[in-house]
Amino acid sequence: QKEVEQNSGPLSVPEGAIASLNCTYSDRGSQSFFWYRQYSGKSPELIMFIYSNGDKEDGRFTAQLNKASQYVSLLIRDSQPSDSATYLCAVNRAGTASKLTFGTGTRLQVTL
Amino acid sequence: DAGVIQSPRHEVTEMGQEVTLRCKPISGHNSLFWYRQTMMRGLELLIYFNNNVPIDDSGMPEDRFSAKMPNASFSTLKIQPSEPRDSAVYFCASSAPRGLNTEAFFGQGTRLTVV
Secondary structure (H helix, E strand, O other), X not given: OOOEEOOOOOEEEEOOOOXXXXXXXXXXXXXXXXXXEEOOOOOOEEEEEEOOOEEEEEOOEEEEEEOOOXXXXXXXXXXXXXXXXXXXXXXXXXXXXXXXXXOOOEEEEEEO | OOOOEEEOOEEEEOOOOOEEEEEEOOOOOOEEEEEEEEOOOEEEEXXXXXXXXXXXXXXXXXXXXXXXXXXXXXEEEEEOXXXXXXXXXXXXXXXXXXXXXXXXXXXXXXXXXXX
């Protein structure tokens, strides 16, 4: 079992719709959870992180965490063509100076 | 700050040659990570340093790979000898953990092609 699992996609949504990206993790000791966006040929960049159960909202983005189910999701409201990218989920076991473990990413395509 | 700086951006080399990738982390960041990204395996952590000390090198694929961090502002990843299966994008990232926020900032990557 992979430590962090994501559906590779592509996930195709029409412009203006809600995109829902999902991630599961195997280590119950994981404490911090991150969503990165990576455009083709570019480096990953952080969208948001979450460490408490529930929802965290930042603009059009909402991260959801359910530690009991070991599940993290990212919702993108009012999807735009510029949101088309690969979204990487990452988890961190401890809060200090420890490694981020990444999923393989979900490719999102927002269609006109 | 200019962010994490990697060089070279692109490297094409022949099988058997030595390759050295370089990284300058963000000033003040005390953790540095080397990742490798391929289509098949995604983003894999090779090694990470904390305060210039290697903490976990379990991701280093084999003895052909080595990494050093002689000071807080410089790190290298060396492959000797290189093989075609080493072709990938290599990212360096740095972070300054604050509580549960351990966001890593990535460099632009080095695209390595071994022919």
